Amino acid sequence: MRLLVLCxxxxxxxxxxxxxLKHHARALGVDLEVHSAGTEKTYVKEEAKRVMAEVGLDLTGHFSKTLLEVPDPWNFDLVLTVCDQAKEACPAYPAETQKRHVSFPDPTGRPLEEWRRVRDALGRLSLYLVESLKKGQxxxxxxxxxxxxx
Structure with missing residues (x-):
């Protein structure tokens, strides 16, 4: 299964x-190809790298990319958007696929504790999603x- 996370x-x-998602898929033995992309290409924020390193997940080598920089961008089984469509330019995915949306607050400019709160919430959602995918749901x-x- 191919999964795309958009923000x-x-x-x-x-x-x-x-x-x-990659971490949980490996841990649970789920064959899941995961990519992420955005409407605008910027950079991976240092706070994201820092809080993920705190839980043993290394974002070194991750880079910001647009949808057109993702391999085979119009062929995903599931697309998950994680930004607030009402307040931000959260991208729409035009190709036919399963789509899910859960809005997470943008921690940019906030204290590290807010980054950790968003990190942990994304971790819980990711674990639940991978467990569900393992069951075929x-x-x-x-x-x-x-x-x-x-």
């Missing part, structure tokens, strides 16, 4: 979600949001 800048939330948005604890 506005691909600099924090989508990068953290990508790392969590794609949970609805509401279940994913509940799993995140936000």
């Amino acid at each position: 506005t800048h691909n600099s924090a939330r989508s990068q953290m979600a990508e790392a969590w 794609i949970p609805p948005d509401e279940a994913l949001k509940e799993a995140s604890g936000l």
